[in-house]
Amino acid sequence: MGEHKKMSEIVVQIDGKEVKAMEGQTVLEAAQSADIFIPTLCFHEKLEPYGACRICTVEVEVRGWSKLVAACLYPVEQDLVVKTRSEKVDRIRKMILEFLLAHAPNSHQLLDLAQEYGADKDRFEKESSFCILCGLCVRYCAEVKKKNAVGFVDCGARREIRFIPEIAAKECVNCKECFPLCPTSYLQAAFVLTESLAFSRDASHDVP
Numbered sequence: 001m002g003e004h005k006k007m008s009e010i011v012v013q014i015d016g017k018e019v020k021a022m023e024g025q026t027v028l029e030a031a032q033s034a035d036i037f038i039p040t041l042c043f044h045e046k047l048e049p050y051g052a053c054r055i056c057t058v059e060v061e062v063r064g065w066s067k068l069v070a071a072c073l074y075p076v077e078q079d080l081v082v083k084t085r086s087e088k089v090d091r092i093r094k095m096i097l098e099f100l101l102a103h104a105p106n107s108h109q110l111l112d113l114a115q116e117y118g119a120d121k122d123r124f125e126k127e128s129s130f131c132i133l134c135g136l137c138v139r140y141c142a143e144v145k146k147k148n149a150v151g152f153v154d155c156g157a158r159r160e161i162r163f164i165p166e167i168a169a170k171e172c173v174n175c176k177e178c179f180p181l182c183p184t185s186y187l188q189a190a191f192v193l194t195e196s197l198a199f200s201r202d203a204s205h206d207v208p
């Protein structure tokens with residue numbers, strides 16, 4: 001026997017439909033392979049799953065027990081029963097959207113989802129940040145481009161993205177591949193980049 005275990009095919013049930021999946025796949029991957037839609041905000045097929053936004057929450061039933069899990073992280077197993085919509089699922093997605101809309105009230109992606117789940121965009125007090133900390137730009141730059149030109153700074157409520165001026169000045173101008181990944185605002189991401197570059201230019205002028 002080789003060292004590597006052969007991946008076996010298993011069958012799961014998603015929204016009442018039998019779906020063939022490979023051991024090691026996530027619920028999200030299995031659903032996508034069967035054209036079953038699960039909303040995502042921090043998932044990208046080229047990146048390691050991150051599990052930050054939780055909008056992909058689904059209800060799974062394992063050996064008679066049901067629980068809410070993040071579809072982008074949860075691995076499939078034989079006879080798993082998945083509901084991509086249920087009262088509990090919809091309630092949690094609605095709450096997540098109301099919370100995220102406080103940070104990014106103009107995001108078309110969030111507003112479309114809010115309509116679907118009946119989320120009130122004004123439920124929580126607005127906090128001035130367009131970033132919902134999905135990490136797509138940061139992880140794409142690190143994992144795909146291997147440049148680390150953008151990262152998170154600060155923590156808690158003050159956490160935000162920042163381009164690293166020395167790297168951004170060389171790498172970002174001709175790349176910008178992270179902008180369209182942003183679920184909230186392409187333009188804001190561009191603004192943050194421009195600001196970082198302007199800051200680096202000003203700082204270099206200050207050097208005697």
Ligand code: SF4
Nearest residue numbers: 131132134135137182
């Ligand atoms: S700027 Fe956009 S892509 Fe980057 S972490 Fe924030 S929401 Fe996500």
Ligand code: FES
Nearest residue numbers: 051053054056072
């Ligand atoms: S897409 Fe699963 S947690 Fe964001």
